[in-house]
Amino acid sequence: MVWRLLGVLPQFLSSIRLVVYQMLTMGVRSLPLIILTSVFTGAVSAWQAAYQFQNFVPMRYLGTAVGKAVVIELAPVLTALVVAGRVGASIAAELGTMRVTEQIDALEVMGIDPVRYLVMPRVVSGAVMLPVLVLFSDFIAIMGALVVAVVMVHLPATTFLNGVKLFFHMSDMYAGLFKAAIFGIIISLIGCYQGFQTRGGAEGVGRSTTGAVVIASVLILISDYLIATALFRV
Amino acid sequence: MIEIHGLTKSFERRVVLDRVDLDIAQGETLVVIGRSGCGKSVLLKHVLGLMEPDAGSVTIDGKRLDQLDRAQLYQLRMRCGVLFQGGALFDSMTVAENVGLGLSENTTKSKSEISDIVAERLAWVGLEGIGHRSTSELSGGMRKRAALARAIAMDPEIVLYDEPTTGLDPITAEGINDLIVNLRERLKVTAIAVTHDMNSAFKIGDRIAMLHNGQIIFDGSVDQARTSTDPILQQFIVGATTGPLEPL
Ligand SMILES: Nc1ncnc2c1ncn2[C@@H]1O[C@H](COP(=O)(O)OP(=O)(O)OP(=O)(O)O)[C@@H](O)[C@H]1O
Ligand SMILES: [Mg+2]
Numbered sequence: 001m002v003w004r005l006l007g008v009l010p011q012f013l014s015s016i017r018l019v020v021y022q023m024l025t026m027g028v029r030s031l032p033l034i035i036l037t038s039v040f041t042g043a044v045s046a047w048q049a050a051y052q053f054q055n056f057v058p059m060r061y062l063g064t065a066v067g068k069a070v071v072i073e074l075a076p077v078l079t080a081l082v083v084a085g086r087v088g089a090s091i092a093a094e095l096g097t098m099r100v101t102e103q104i105d106a107l108e109v110m111g112i113d114p115v116r117y118l119v120m121p122r123v124v125s126g127a128v129m130l131p132v133l134v135l136f137s138d139f140i141a142i143m144g145a146l147v148v149a150v151v152m153v154h155l156p157a158t159t160f161l162n163g164v165k166l167f168f169h170m171s172d173m174y175a176g177l178f179k180a181a182i183f184g185i186i187i188s189l190i191g192c193y194q195g196f197q198t199r200g201g202a203e204g205v206g207r208s209t210t211g212a213v214v215i216a217s218v219l220i221l222i223s224d225y226l227i228a229t230a231l232f233r234v
Numbered sequence: 235m236i237e238i239h240g241l242t243k244s245f246e247r248r249v250v251l252d253r254v255d256l257d258i259a260q261g262e263t264l265v266v267i268g269r270s271g272c273g274k275s276v277l278l279k280h281v282l283g284l285m286e287p288d289a290g291s292v293t294i295d296g297k298r299l300d301q302l303d304r305a306q307l308y309q310l311r312m313r314c315g316v317l318f319q320g321g322a323l324f325d326s327m328t329v330a331e332n333v334g335l336g337l338s339e340n341t342t343k344s345k346s347e348i349s350d351i352v353a354e355r356l357a358w359v360g361l362e363g364i365g366h367r368s369t370s371e372l373s374g375g376m377r378k379r380a381a382l383a384r385a386i387a388m389d390p391e392i393v394l395y396d397e398p399t400t401g402l403d404p405i406t407a408e409g410i411n412d413l414i415v416n417l418r419e420r421l422k423v424t425a426i427a428v429t430h431d432m433n434s435a436f437k438i439g440d441r442i443a444m445l446h447n448g449q450i451i452f453d454g455s456v457d458q459a460r461t462s463t464d465p466i467l468q469q470f471i472v473g474a475t476t477g478p479l480e481p482l
Pocket of ligand 2: 274275276319396
């Protein structure tokens with residue numbers, strides 16, 4: 001499937017309408033959940049960092065620690081896991097249903113390549129939308145942390161935000177977004193693959209859907225580690 | 235035109251098609267009959283390369299399907315229309331989008347040309363004015379007819395019908411039979427139709443083939459089928475519960 005996908009990738013301009021449609025559904029479907037998880041991820045990481053810092057590290061570094069953790073790891077990985085559960089599952093369920101009701105066969109016999117028509121728009125959209133969602137998540141998580149820092153830790157907002165800016169490297173941001181793009185591709189590809197190889201009615205669709213979420217989540221965590229060791233030298 | 239030669243297919247060691255040979259001439263309609271589960275739909279799926287045979291081959295216009303690359307196969311399929319047994323309508327689209335999809339994806343026709351063709355084909359199957367409806371709102375018989383409209387939207391030279399009249403009331407079924415006969419006579423369509431409906435089989439077919447235990451046990455003209463003394467074929471045509479075939 002990956003080979004056929006690479007073969008049809010150049011046709012993506014002519015299918016731009018399908019790609020845009022997938023991007024919108026992907027974004028709209030995931031955003032509420034991502035806002036929710038990001039607020040609390042930011043909040044809890046600020047709180048935990050403050051707990052670890054007390055009496056050892058000055059609180060003005062709170063923003064630094066939280067900002068780094070969010071931008072490099074927490075936002076990309078948690079967003080990807082949420083999207084895997086939300087979008088990866090729905091891709092597998094949708095394509096799985098199309099498979100068992102012969103809709104994919106119907107595309108084939110109409111001379112429409114299902115890899116171009118169904119898989120490519122989803123994969124391109126995953127690669128583009130995940131970084132966008134992660135940017136949202138970065139911002140919202142840091143806002144969540146800011147609220148905790150100000151209200152609970154009684155840190156002035158400017159101190160916290162200066163901490164975030166301190167040692168902030170654009171390269172960290174890029175690394176996070178690069179990871180997000182890889183995760184987006186993983187989620188869509190696994191969802192499509194699971195959908196395409198669905199067999200056996202509604203039960204089969206259920207199996208594919210669960211499989212898509214589990215496999216994508218595991219691959220996200222493994223590839224996160226691999227990318228980390230490749231990008232960040234200790 | 236369509237040559238099926240030595241086609242063999244098994245699923246998990248259960249042989250469904252066993253060295254099936256069938257030839258369909260240009261402009262001819264072959265009706266394939268056989269009991270439920272005998273492999274008629276599997277046979278149709280091999281004709282367009284949706285399934286790969288374990289042995290044997292399908293040749294269309296002198297081209298063996300297993301020797302075509304993907305682009306050539308798609309090229310060939312664009313000249314074909316298929317009515318799937320379950321309709322296989324795209325449920326994320328309206329009826330009109332379903333019928334027009336092949337045209338909008340594969341041709342350079344404008345939106346208004348496409349909507350004219352779609353309206354015409356929907357009228358042919360007696361579904362005028364329902365193009366804007368979503369496919370999930372249709373009754374079983376309407377789905378079948380919408381799927382038929384989609385199958386013939388691209389003016390195919392070859393049409394495969396999997397049970398075109400199943401689930402239709404007798405009058406609508408007769409209308410669909412007329413439509414299929416029309417396509418054969420006016421547009422010289424080459425067709426394979428799978429059906430259990432013997433009334434429809436005699437009406438739309440030039441020839442009838444019977445599939446039984448994976449093999450073609452009868453292949454002849456409609457008149458030969460009527461007058462054949464083959465006990466299995468006769469029992470099937472009459473629908474008798476006594477004879478060589480067990481009713482259940
Ligand atoms: N994808 C598949 N995997 C495994 N077995 C299959 C598959 N498709 C069909 N079969 C089996 O092949 C046999 C023939 O199926 P097919 O759908 O061709 O029957 P049919 O003659 O069309 O019956 P009906 O008249 O009820 O539609 C059945 O026993 C079915 O279980
Ligand atoms: Mg069948």
